[in-house]
Amino acid sequence: AVVIPDGVTRIGHEMHGRAFAGRDDITSITIPDSVTAISISAFDNCTGLTSVKIPDSVKTIDPGIFEGCKNLKSVTLPSGIDYIEEFTVSNCSGLTSFTIPNSVTWIGWGAFEGCSGLTSITIPANVTEIRNEAFSLLKRIEQEYCLGDKLSEDIIKCYTHAFFFLLVRNADSRTMVESKNKYIENVVNHLQKNFKGDITLNELAKDCSLSPEH
Numbered sequence: 001a002v003v004i005p006d007g008v009t010r011i012g013h014e015m016h017g018r019a020f021a022g023r024d025d026i027t028s029i030t031i032p033d034s035v036t037a038i039s040i041s042a043f044d045n046c047t048g049l050t051s052v053k054i055p056d057s058v059k060t061i062d063p064g065i066f067e068g069c070k071n072l073k074s075v076t077l078p079s080g081i082d083y084i085e086e087f088t089v090s091n092c093s094g095l096t097s098f099t100i101p102n103s104v105t106w107i108g109w110g111a112f113e114g115c116s117g118l119t120s121i122t123i124p125a126n127v128t129e130i131r132n133e134a135f136s137l138l139k140r141i142e143q144e145y146c147l148g149d150k151l152s153e154d155i156i157k158c159y160t161h162a163f164f165f166l167l168v169r170n171a172d173s174r175t176m177v178e179s180k181n182k183y184i185e186n187v188v189n190h191l192q193k194n195f196k197g198d199i200t201l202n203e204l205a206k207d208c209s210l211s212p213e214h
Contacts, residue, residue: 006032012039017062024048033057038065047071050094054078063087063108070094077101084111086131093117100124107134 002020004011011031012019017040020026024047031053037060043049044067051074052066058078063086066072072092077084079101086108089095097120098112106129112118113136121135 001028001030002026003030004032004035007034008032009034010037010039011035012042012062014039017041018044020046022046031055031058036060038062040064041067044068050074052076056080061085061088064090066092068092079103082106084108086110087113090114097121100127102126105129107131109133110136 014037019039019042020029021041021044023043024045026043026046027048027050029043029049029052033055035055035058038054038058040062041064042062043052044064046066046069049066049069049072052072053076054061056078059080061077061081061084065085066075066089067087068091069089070092071094072089073094073096075089075092075095075098077100080103081101082103082105084100084104084107088108088111089098090110090112091114093114093116095115096117098115098118099122100107102124103126104124105126107123107127109131111131111134112121113133123130
């Protein structure tokens with residue numbers, strides 16, 4: 001177990017990070033309310049880690065803090081954080097669900113990439129940007145995305161990239177690559193011809209070809 005001493009304000013060096021990266025002997029982390037920032041890759045590949053709660057005092061979370069923590073099952077983010085950085089929990093295959101705080105407005109590149117055990121995720125209505133491959137290679141989520149509200153045209157275009165490898169289910173990598181251009185074309189055509197106000201991702205899925213089978 002790692003207990004961060006009270007009074008510490010940042011975990012890891014501001015530039016170099018990786019404070020506890022690769023420590024497979026760490027099974028738990030206690031973070032005090034004095035901490036306001038967590039540096040890049042702070043707990044990268046801590047494969048013994050199973051759960052983490054980050055206190056609300058933390059306002060800055062750098063990329064990749066839990067990347068490759070394959071046995072991580074539970075992560076609680078600060079309630080006031082307004083973004084999820086690149087590769088925050090990428091390749092955390094032990095995660096089965098994840099709740100994104102309502103304060104979050106954007107989700108970074110590859111944030112949940114390769115979380116192959118993830119079956120449930122809640123995306124709040126405040127999210128206005130989701131970057132490429134944020135949810136790629138999530139093999140088990142199917143039709144339910146639990147979106148908090150309806151989406152604007154701009155965010156649907158973001159979802160097109162972010163969810164592509166998720167939506168093309170049960171296909172080998174070659175089929176996915178060959179299908180991508182056609183999929184993007186279908187979505188764009190649909191938006192150009194039929195977009196009249198807000199639409200949810202599930203509504204979009206009913207009208208566009210989202211897998212090679214259709």
